Amino acid sequence: MNPDVYNYHRRMEREITILKEDSAISDANKETIMQLVDYAFSQGISIGRVVRYFFDLKTISRYLGKDFDKANREDIQALLLKVRDAAGREN
Numbered sequence: 001m002n003p004d005v006y007n008y009h010r011r012m013e014r015e016i017t018i019l020k021e022d023s024a025i026s027d028a029n030k031e032t033i034m035q036l037v038d039y040a041f042s043q044g045i046s047i048g049r050v051v052r053y054f055f056d057l058k059t060i061s062r063y064l065g066k067d068f069d070k071a072n073r074e075d076i077q078a079l080l081l082k083v084r085d086a087a088g089r090e091n
Helices: 008-021 027-042 047-064 073-090
Strands: none
């Protein structure tokens, strides 16, 4: 058994708590994110990768500002611009 050197299990628990309390993310998106997490684990994806997916999906949901299943092409294009602008500010 590999030790959890990076504390991924604790990170995952913390991210779930943050997600539940985040009013900027709709209940529908919260449910979708949790379903994806469950699916990823069922497919054998590592916990480190799942934590990353989880974090990214929370960020995407905040930037998108609507339910994933209600997003259209224009919403995705606007999302990509926000992501690009945010990445530019980090550099």
